Amino acid sequence: MLLEVKHVKKIYQSGPSQTIALRDVDFSLDKGEYVAIMGESGSGKSTLLNLLATFDQASQGSIHLAGQDLAQIKADKVAQFRRDMIGFVFQDFNVLDHLSNRDNILLPLVLNNQKVAQMEARLNELAPLLGIEALLDKYPYQVSGGQRQRIAIARALVAQPDIVLADEPTGALDSKSSRQILDLFIRLNEMGHTLLMVTHSSAAAATANRVLFIKDGIIFHELYRGQATEAD
Numbered sequence: 283m284l285l286e287v288k289h290v291k292k293i294y295q296s297g298p299s300q301t302i303a304l305r306d307v308d309f310s311l312d313k314g315e316y317v318a319i320m321g322e323s324g325s326g327k328s329t330l331l332n333l334l335a336t337f338d339q340a341s342q343g344s345i346h347l348a349g350q351d352l353a354q355i356k357a358d359k360v361a362q363f364r365r366d367m368i369g370f371v372f373q374d375f376n377v378l379d380h381l382s383n384r385d386n387i388l389l390p391l392v393l394n395n396q397k398v399a400q401m402e403a404r405l406n407e408l409a410p411l412l413g414i415e416a417l418l419d420k421y422p423y424q425v426s427g428g429q430r431q432r433i434a435i436a437r438a439l440v441a442q443p444d445i446v447l448a449d450e451p452t453g454a455l456d457s458k459s460s461r462q463i464l465d466l467f468i469r470l471n472e473m474g475h476t477l478l479m480v481t482h483s484s485a486a487a488a489t490a491n492r493v494l495f496i497k498d499g500i501i502f503h504e505l506y507r508g509q510a511t512e513a514d
């Protein structure tokens with residue numbers, strides 16, 4: 283079991299008022315899976331992904347990633363754990379505009395003090411896979427949204443994480459670019475990458491091998507590829 287989420291609850295407290303974003307979320311995921319968590323806006327998707335990504339902590343319950351209880355990681359070790367284990371893909375790409383696409387992609391390796399030759403080797407592996415060779419010397423603002431997302435995906439993959447988490451990765455893209463990103467996810471999964479995506483898009487979710495449906499902070503239904511989807 284790569285990821286084990288047990289009875290996770292998340293409450294946001296702001297002054298006297300509280301929002302229960304996750305009520306009781308329970309699921310697990312094996313290495314090599316491609317899972318989508320699908321739900322409408324406000325259902326708790328981003329909250330859940332932020333907990334899995336160690337950006338935030340659950341109020342109750344536990345999350346284990348590769349056997350590590352996320353709540354037990356010391357504060358000064360969280361960033362390194364995240365860099366080693368998790369690749370994150372954002373809806374709005376989150377690339378740095380003052381860095382070239384190449385430097386954006388290599389940033390996680392620079393932070394890991396990798397040698398230049400190793401970084402170049404990794405880039406030479408990833409660039410053709412993602413179709414971004416011609417974009418490396420450009421800056422993010424010089425390429426399209428779909429291309430920027432491929433740069434961001436390269437950055438997510440560059441340190442060879444155990445899992446890639448994607449928050450609505452096609453949400454800012456037109457339908458053609460969305461399709462290209464989803465086809466890329468399918469291919470990455472076929473190559474063995476473990477992917478977990480949250481989305482409100484049934485087209486996006488349909489590319490996963492397993493879909494978990496979330497509503498009001500609860501996963502209420504689960505489908506495997508090949509089964510008919512109610513959502514369609």
Ligand code: ADP
Pocket residue numbers: 294295296301302303321322323324325326327328329330
């Ligand atoms: P989704 O990603 O599915 O749109 P979210 O996880 O963003 O859902 O939100 C789930 C619920 O938690 C919503 O009711 C939202 O308003 C609330 N929420 C999200 N983030 C915060 C926050 N930082 N503070 C207070 N409430 C929040």
Ligand code: ADP
Pocket residue numbers: 452453454455456457458460482483484485486
């Ligand atoms: P377009 O005009 O390019 O067809 P839309 O404005 O319909 O795009 O949606 C933009 C993107 O948002 C889509 O390409 C898709 O990735 C995503 N999207 C939003 N809602 C849905 C949905 N219900 N089903 C599938 N995709 C959706």
